[in-house]
Amino acid sequence: MRSALRERGYVRLLLLSLVLGAPISVACFFFVGFQHELQHWVWGSLPEAAGYGTPPWWWPLPALVLAGLVLAPIVTRMPGAGGHVPVHGLGGPPIGPRAVPGVVLAALGTLPLGVVLGPEAPLMAVGSGLALLALRGSRAAADPRTVAVVGTAGSTAAISTILGGPLVAAVLTVEAAALGGTRMVLVLLPCLIASAAGALVFTGFGSWTGLDIGDLSLPAVPPGAAPDAGDFLWGLPVAALIAVLIAAGRGLGLRTLRWTGRHTAVRTVVCATAVGGCVAVYALLTGRSPTEAALSGQDAIGGLAMDPHAWPVAALVALVLCKGxxxxxxxxxxxxxxxxxxxxxxxxxxxxxxxxxxxGTAPALALGITAAAAAVTGLPLSSAVLTVLLMGRAAHDQMPLIVAASVVAFVVAQLVRGDEAGAASGTGARSGAGAG
Structure with missing residues (x-):
C-alpha cells in the first residue's frame, strides 16, 4: 500500500483526477442545468403559452412521439448509440470520447420531453468521456488500468452532486467495483478527489448562475419516530414487494430490448409512443399533472416527502402502475x-x-427509497447511505429499518431476476456504478 502511494505515476494520477474534476463538473453542470431548463420549458412555459395552467392529459403523447423521432437516428447511426441502455444499470465500462456527442444529443433531445428516465447515466457517460478525452495523446492512454481509473473518476465527479455529494459517489464506486484491500483504496482515492472537486464546482456554479440542476433531494420529510414492531412487520414485506416490482420492470425492459434489436428505429418510436400513452393514462385516471409520471422523479419525490397526505392512495397506486x-x-x-x-x-x-x-409515514418513505435503490442498482450499502443522506436527521431513528429494507430488497431482487442475469449481453446487473 505505502509503496503504491509513493509511486510517481500514482501521484500523477491523483493530481490528474483533481485537475480533471473541476472542468468536467463545469461541463456537467451546464449540461444538467440546460436539460432542466428545457424540461421546464416543455412542461411549464409551453403549456402556459398555449393557455393551460398545467399540461393537459394528452400533452405526453406528442412529446414522446417527438422524443422517439429524435432518438431513433441517434441510436441507429451515431457512435455509441446514444449511450448505455438503461436496463443494464448505469452502464458498463467508461464511455469513450467519440460517443459523447450522441449521449449529449440523446439526453438533451429526449429527457426534457418526459421519457420517464433520469439524467444520472448520461451524466456519468459525459464525465467519463471528457476524462478520457483529456488522456488522448499521452503515454497514460496506453495503460488500460489508468484509462479505467481515470474514466471512473470522471464518472464519479459528474455524478457526485446529483446523488447527494462525494460520499455517496465514493461508496457507490467501492461497492460497484467489488474490489478489496489495497486495490480498492487505490481506485477509490482518485474518485474521491475528483468528486470532491466536482461537488465544489456544482455548489459554486449553482449559486453564481442561479441554474437549477434538479438533483435528488428532499426539502422536507415527514416527522420521524423510532420504528417499532409494526413498522418492521409491514415494512419488510413492503420492501420485498418493491423489489419484485422493480425486478419485474427490469424483466420487461430486457424483453423490450430484445424486441427493439430488429427494426430499431421504428420500434424505438413505437416504444416512446407507448411510454407517452402510459403517462397520459395516469393523467386521465387521476386528474393530476402528467409531469408526475413523465419526468424522472426528483421533483415529484420531494413533493411526496413534503406532503404525502396530499396524494390519495388511488393516485399513488395509479402512479406505480402507469409510471412503472x-x-x-x-x-x-x-x-x-x-x-x-x-x-x-x-x-x-x-x-x-x-x-x-x-x-408510520416516515418509516414507509425511508424503506421505500432504500428498497427501490437497492433493487435497481444491486448495491445495498450505497442505497442505505443514499437514503440516510436524503432523509437527513430523520434517518437516525430509521437506520435499522433502512438497513434491513436494503438487504431484503437486494436479496429478493436477485432471486426474482436471477434467471435473467445472462440475458443482458454479459453486463446484466453489473455496471461501473450500476446494478449488480
Missing part, C-alpha cells in the same frame, strides 16, 4: 438513468401502504 409500466418500456428502448424514477416508484409504493395499522 412506462419506466419498464423505457428501460429497454430509450436512453437515460434508471435510478431516479425507481426511487419515486419505491417511495410511492411504500407510502400507499403507510395506512396499514402500525405503519
Amino acid at each position: 409500466l412506462a419506466w419498464a418500456i423505457a428501460l429497454g428502448s430509450l436512453r437515460g438513468g434508471p435510478i431516479f424514477p425507481a426511487v419515486l416508484l419505491g417511495a410511492a409504493t411504500a407510502l400507499a401502504c403507510s395506512g396499514l395499522p402500525g405503519f
